[in-house]
Amino acid sequence: MLYAAQRRRCAVYTRPLARLIEQLQRLPGIGPKSAQRLALYLLNRPEAEIQTLAQALLDAKQQVGHCQVCYHLSAEPVCEVCSNPNRDQQTICVVADSRDLIAIERTREYRGRYHVLGGVISPMDGIGPESLTIQPLVQRVHREKTHEVILAIGPSIEGETTTLYLSQLLKPFTKVTRIAFGLPVGGELEYADEVTLAKALEGRREVE
Amino acid sequence: MNHSRTYQATGINLKGVPLGESDLLLTILTLEFGLIRAVAPGARKPKSKIGGRSNLFVVNELLVGRGRSLDRIAQAQSITAYAGLTRDLGKLITAQYWAELALAQALDGHPQPDLFTTLNEDLHGLEALPLPSDRVAALGQLLPILCAGIGRLLAVAGVAPQLGQCNLTEHPIAPDWTDPHWRVGFSAAAGGAIDLAALDNPEAMAWLAARQPTKVLPSSGVSVKFSPLRLTATEWQSLNDLFAASPPGDRATLADPLRHWQRLERLLRHYAQYHFGQGIRSAKSLETYLNTALAPPALV
Ligand SMILES: [Zn+2]
Numbered sequence: 196m197l198y199a200a201q202r203r204r205c206a207v208y209t210r211p212l213a214r215l216i217e218q219l220q221r222l223p224g225i226g227p228k229s230a231q232r233l234a235l236y237l238l239n240r241p242e243a244e245i246q247t248l249a250q251a252l253l254d255a256k257q258q259v260g261h262c263q264v265c266y267h268l269s270a271e272p273v274c275e276v277c278s279n280p281n282r283d284q285q286t287i288c289v290v291a292d293s294r295d296l297i298a299i300e301r302t303r304e305y306r307g308r309y310h311v312l313g314g315v316i317s318p319m320d321g322i323g324p325e326s327l328t329i330q331p332l333v334q335r336v337h338r339e340k341t342h343e344v345i346l347a348i349g350p351s352i353e354g355e356t357t358t359l360y361l362s363q364l365l366k367p368f369t370k371v372t373r374i375a376f377g378l379p380v381g382g383e384l385e386y387a388d389e390v391t392l393a394k395a396l397e398g399r400r401e402v403e
Numbered sequence: 404m405n406h407s408r409t410y411q412a413t414g415i416n417l418k419g420v421p422l423g424e425s426d427l428l429l430t431i432l433t434l435e436f437g438l439i440r441a442v443a444p445g446a447r448k449p450k451s452k453i454g455g456r457s458n459l460f461v462v463n464e465l466l467v468g469r470g471r472s473l474d475r476i477a478q479a480q481s482i483t484a485y486a487g488l489t490r491d492l493g494k495l496i497t498a499q500y501w502a503e504l505a506l507a508q509a510l511d512g513h514p515q516p517d518l519f520t521t522l523n524e525d526l527h528g529l530e531a532l533p534l535p536s537d538r539v540a541a542l543g544q545l546l547p548i549l550c551a552g553i554g555r556l557l558a559v560a561g562v563a564p565q566l567g568q569c570n571l572t573e574h575p576i577a578p579d580w581t582d583p584h585w586r587v588g589f590s591a592a593a594g595g596a597i598d599l600a601a602l603d604n605p606e607a608m609a610w611l612a613a614r615q616p617t618k619v620l621p622s623s624g625v626s627v628k629f630s631p632l633r634l635t636a637t638e639w640q641s642l643n644d645l646f647a648a649s650p651p652g653d654r655a656t657l658a659d660p661l662r663h664w665q666r667l668e669r670l671l672r673h674y675a676q677y678h679f680g681q682g683i684r685s686a687k688s689l690e691t692y693l694n695t696a697l698a699p700p701a702l703v
């Protein structure tokens with residue numbers, strides 16, 4: 196079936212265009228229609244602009260690695276957050292991946308440092324604790340005598356297991372807290388799902 | 404399924420993969436229609452009404468709209484979420500191990516109420532199971548429960564191993580409890596127990612060789628041992644108990660229960676992988692988890 200669809204596409208698009216559409220369609224969130232739109236847009240741009248884009252893709256792939264301290268994406272051996280002397284060295288916020296770190300940075304609420312795990316524990320997807328940067332985190336907390344570790348991992352079953360597993364590992368060395376989960380700001384109680392509502396109840400706190 | 408534009412189902416989420424900007428594509432084992440795949444629209448947005456309901460192992464009452472290529476969840480109401488599974492990594496590994504076995508045998512659009520009920524009952528028991536905080540002790544309790552669940556899932560799939568008689572000669576297997584060196588063979592390809600004496604028969608060996616995994620599982624990447632394993636009388640008895648209709652009375656205490664059940668888990672895994680024709684990924688985490696529990700990595 197796929198074969199027939201590919202043949203049909205080749206009949207409509209000239210081969211290099213079909214190849215570009217195929218590559219774009221591999222990107223997350225891009226369906227056949229968007230891929231076609233993007234491909235046709237790119238074809239209409241000046242060649243210099245396309246060169247810049249292609250070069251940017253290659254540069255990013257070749258130059259961006261992981262920070263040696265926190266495993267955030269970084270072109271330098273140590274990322275900007277870790278090398279910034281104004282950030283609180285005694286607090287580490289643990290996130291599943293760099294996207295979460297970027298989201299927290301956008302709030303401008305947090306002045307400590309981070310640790311990027313590289314995912315959450317999900318054995319059926321082949322991700323056990325050993326596939327994540329958990330051991331380096333424990334060593335880091337132990338070495339740096341960290342005052343507080345804030346666990347900021349999403350509340351899925353896998354995220355929750357990762358949070359509780361980490362807290363068991365880290366509690367002997369430091370204070371461990373976790374971010375609160377529950378109702379979205381502006382959300383109405385009656386529309387909340389049971390799972391979220393249960394989380395919100397579990398995370399309740401005393402009114403000051 | 405009838406052909407109205409929506410249908411109702413009760414189902415447990417067994418898999419979710421991101422789809423597009425904010426959707427999830429869920430694989431759901433339903434009571435009424437077997438395995439279905441349906442889009443949970445907007446499930447990855449924080450304000451989504453379906454967000455929490457699309458988590459792994461949540462059981463929902465669903466209203467699903469039929470789509471041209473993919474069905475879409477129109478409404479969901481959670482019945483249970485098995486949230487207690489998250490309190491112990493061993494529990495999550497066990498639950499996901501079972502989920503993999505359920506996915507391996509579930510059929511698209513074909514009701515398998517026994518599979519749905521068995522999996523839910525076992526998850527329910529697992530969630531409620533009190534575990535000691537010591538990890539080795541906890542694993543000692545978890546492993547037999549994992550094995551029992553694997554046994555039940557093999558039985559609902561109709562591929563439970565035959566243990567009471569030799570699968571080659573049909574002679575009854577009678578362990579000699581007075582002889583500590585007594586052994587019985589076990590082969591996934593043969594379908595369970597084999598009298599080791601039967602292996603002297605060249606015809607029997609040829610029959611087994613013809614069922615070598617290289618022939619049965621081309622390119623699946625699953626390594627399945629051909630030569631039969633050897634079970635002690637105690638191991639044979641434990642396996643028998645797993646597949647018995649009624650739970651057995653007290654058995655003699657095991658010298659090293661953790662090793663005993665670890666060996667039986669490997670044997671059942673190898674058997675399940677052979678019969679379902681695919682690997683069980685959770686098993687790798689189980690191995691690592693066991694090893695680190697027995698010998699924790701040193702700091703620095
Ligand atoms: Zn860093």
